[in-house]
Amino acid sequence: MTEQPHRDQLREAFELHEDNTPDPAAVYARVQQLSQKYKRRRRGAQVAAGGVLGAGLIAGAINLPAFLPANNAATNTAAGVPAGAPAAKPSSSVPAAAGVDANLQAYAEAGYGYEDAGVLARLWKMNDDDRLAVKAEAGRRLLLGETLPFKPLPDTPAQEETISPEHDKQFQAFFNAGYTWDEAEKLAEIWKLADPADAKLEGGKRLLAGEELPVKPKKENVAAALETKRADAFWAAGYDAEDAEKLAKIWKLKDTWSAKVEAGKRLLAGQTLPIKP
Template sequence: MCDHEERLRYAMEEHEYLAPDQATVWARIELLAQIYRRRSLILRSAGSVVLSAGLVAGLVQMHTFIQGGVAALPPAATPSAAVPQSPAATTRPPAPRIAPTRSPPPAPGELEMDAYFEAGYGWTEAEELARLWRFRDPSDAKVEGGRRLLAGERLPIRPSS
């Protein structure tokens, strides 16, 4: 037994110079940790930039949606109409004629959906029609129902309203 212990001790002493210096190992660990921290900071910054860009794009889109969806006030509701003016001030030169702008064509299925809702049908009827006509989506049943209503046909169920 003692022979094995001595052989082991001798082998360890003989190969002790192969172990790396502790200071070198620690310096390498510090360098790698610094690199990983820097990468983490860069990735978090990139994520923040992407999130911020998405928020800005959403705000811009919401702003254009709101501006496009707001109706103009009628002339009687404008603040300037409430102030009495002299007869000379009320005559205005005629406004220049502006060529009518064409509205974009309706989205596919939009006319059918409008016809469906104008006939008094709602979501519950769409679900029933989807079961009858074997559609997976009740929205498809609304489009088909609107198409049939525009063609002058009657739907197999009555509207609830």
């Protein structure tokens, strides 16, 4: 008698009694109950042993027919146990700094310079105070094969811009109130001004006159501007970095910047500092 009839008989027997397979949950509960009878010195070993034994019996109760030769196609997935998910591949990304450097290099190699960035900032309505970002954007477009709105401007000698004391006072009033370029652009639209720089002057002029502007500055910018104003008062009084270190020790402050701000605050209030400049 060959081996194949025995296998067929076994398979038929399992298929006949397949409905009698115990409930996996009941098997696991029984295993847990039995495992409680065997006390170990350490609770952790008992739990681990019961868990492993229970998992093995459940798997055996469910997958026993799968060991027959004719059922080689049956897998744990068919029994309700999900297959292991493939490991996720780590994402790779090129550092942003490398792209910016390439953009800036393309901009420079095309012959464009600082003045060109100022013109592009106005055309593209970008921040003229951040011409590095304008250059990077222009370089990015050049690398994509685009043509910029104009050819590089001829190099001209740099000219120092002079500003009147009145305008300087207006600028200082604008920035000391916590306003930035973003607010200047909004004010330029409201007042129908072509250049946000003119909006800064107009805003500073109105602030010095005690008027309120139609746009409010951000709270964090107001706080930063106040600190800068106080630090400027510290320097304007003739104090230096060594004085700031001494004051930080006297007032038990964490850093010299805090000492400069505190000193400027007291000076603006008409107080005298404990040391001379």
